[in-house]
Amino acid sequence: MNASAKPERTRLSAEDWEDAALKLIADQGVGALAVEALARQLGVTKGSFYWHFRTREALLQAALERWEQYGEKEVISQIEAMPDPRARLPELFRRVAHELAPHRVYAALLKALDHPQVVPVMARVSQRRMEFLTNIYREAGLVPDEALNRARLTYAAYVGFLQLNFTLGLPRISHEEFDAYVEHMIRTLTPS
Amino acid sequence: MNASAKPERTRLSAEDWEDAALKLIADQGVGALAVEALARQLGVTKGSFYWHFRTREALLQAALERWEQYGEKEVISQIEAMPDPRARLPELFRRVAHELAPHRVYAALLKALDHPQVVPVMARVSQRRMEFLTNIYREAGLVPDEALNRARLTYAAYVGFLQLNFTLGLPRISHEEFDAYVEHMIRTLTPS
DNA sequence: CGGATACCATACGCACGAGTATGGATCGAC
DNA sequence: GTCGATCCATACTCGTGCGTATGGTATCCG
Numbered sequence: 001m002n003a004s005a006k007p008e009r010t011r012l013s014a015e016d017w018e019d020a021a022l023k024l025i026a027d028q029g030v031g032a033l034a035v036e037a038l039a040r041q042l043g044v045t046k047g048s049f050y051w052h053f054r055t056r057e058a059l060l061q062a063a064l065e066r067w068e069q070y071g072e073k074e075v076i077s078q079i080e081a082m083p084d085p086r087a088r089l090p091e092l093f094r095r096v097a098h099e100l101a102p103h104r105v106y107a108a109l110l111k112a113l114d115h116p117q118v119v120p121v122m123a124r125v126s127q128r129r130m131e132f133l134t135n136i137y138r139e140a141g142l143v144p145d146e147a148l149n150r151a152r153l154t155y156a157a158y159v160g161f162l163q164l165n166f167t168l169g170l171p172r173i174s175h176e177e178f179d180a181y182v183e184h185m186i187r188t189l190t191p192s
Numbered sequence: 193m194n195a196s197a198k199p200e201r202t203r204l205s206a207e208d209w210e211d212a213a214l215k216l217i218a219d220q221g222v223g224a225l226a227v228e229a230l231a232r233q234l235g236v237t238k239g240s241f242y243w244h245f246r247t248r249e250a251l252l253q254a255a256l257e258r259w260e261q262y263g264e265k266e267v268i269s270q271i272e273a274m275p276d277p278r279a280r281l282p283e284l285f286r287r288v289a290h291e292l293a294p295h296r297v298y299a300a301l302l303k304a305l306d307h308p309q310v311v312p313v314m315a316r317v318s319q320r321r322m323e324f325l326t327n328i329y330r331e332a333g334l335v336p337d338e339a340l341n342r343a344r345l346t347y348a349a350y351v352g353f354l355q356l357n358f359t360l361g362l363p364r365i366s367h368e369e370f371d372a373y374v375e376h377m378i379r380t381l382t383p384s
Numbered sequence: 385c386g387g388a389t390a391c392c393a394t395a396c397g398c399a400c401g402a403g404t405a406t407g408g409a410t411c412g413a414c
Numbered sequence: 415g416t417c418g419a420t421c422c423a424t425a426c427t428c429g430t431g432c433g434t435a436t437g438g439t440a441t442c443c444g
Contacts, residue, residue: 029306113359114221149376160348167305184341239392
């Protein structure tokens with residue numbers, strides 16, 4: 001009944017704890033973030049933890065900041081590198097739709113918005129992403145007001161989708177059906 | 193520092209506890225549902241609670257079922273009573289947008305999807321609402337596949353909006369701006 | 385008006401998870 | 415090799431919130 005995952009028998013750093021914390025958050029939510037559970041999973045005990053962090057709260061904070069840093073920079077820069085502005089939106093949609101793994105932490109944090117520590121982080125991240133979206137819509141030809149509202153709508157649809165399909169297990173949509181949904185979304189949310 | 197809200201000095205029933213529980217959930221989330229806190233708020237002690245319910249879990253269950261019952265029947269029947277199918281969608285959108293109070297419990301439950309008891313309830317409620325939406329879209333002229341996907345998109349936008357504006361406190365959108373957003377949503381999501 | 389029933393208070397036990405104290409092991413530098 | 419710094423184990427304390435035990439008070443019914 002020993003630790004299972006990590007055969008790494010080397011000593012741990014603060015970053016290791018933060019990564020493990022993010023993984024646990026993605027899997028079981030912020031509420032499941034307990035130091036003894038984490039320690040067990042890493043094959044050590046609390047004694048180790050409290051050497052690296054002053055408190056559980058500090059670990060959460062560090063993990064959140066780490067996640068915020070890691071960011072979505074690659075996606076953003078790759079999208080912005082595309083020459084044709086009209087082609088950016090469909091590409092962005094398809095990309096996000098097919099790389100759902102990185103969004104698992106975001107989905108988990110969505111369920112933890114009653115926790116004071118996650119609110120500012122989520123506010124910043126969501127704000128940045130929506131501004132990015134707004135810009136793309138403007139470059140695609142919408143006037144500023146329309147672009148802003150369309151970005152709000154699109155991002156809300158993204159967030160809602162995560163909730164309904166990730167955490168809630170609604171009728172388990174199939175692969176083809178999901179692709180059809182994405183294309184429908186592109187048709188209705190993208191200026192033709 | 194005594195109980196503040198209820199001047200009702202009569203004795204309590206199980207329904208009183210369930211209502212208080214729903215109110216507390218709407219205000220502070222499912223996680224804040226503690227029996228001693230609830231008792232304090234009702235001006236009694238735990239002794240009362242454990243006469244009405246076997247456990248905290250039982251109260252949550254009863255409260256959720258009560259909420260699911262209370263339902264959104266009035267809204268649905270009123271919308272379905274409208275003669276012109278094309279007029280139903282805008283009306284539904286505006287209605288939901290301007291009566292956000294009843295959605296506070298739903299928003300709170302959205303943040304508690306890691307709790308096993310709320311998942312089936314939310315699954316049922318969301319499923320019913322989406323079927324309702326799908327029907328309206330079909331009656332408004334969309335072919336079945338389009339109607340289903342449009343309903344998914346619309347409901348996801350609804351859920352996402354609750355998350356982003358209710359729980360998260362994004363840039364505090366103004367009243368006029370919000371109305372403009374709703375109209376934009378109607379234009380892009382409603383078959384013209 | 386007296387007793388059964390419904391409702392509530394008080395005082396416990398108990399589990400669980402955060403945080404502390406302290407000593408042991410391991411690694412790098414000289 | 416040994417010595418200081420880094421990393422970890424063991425064994426506690428303590429607060430919090432659920433659930434229980436038991437006795438008290440209000441209310442209704444005959």
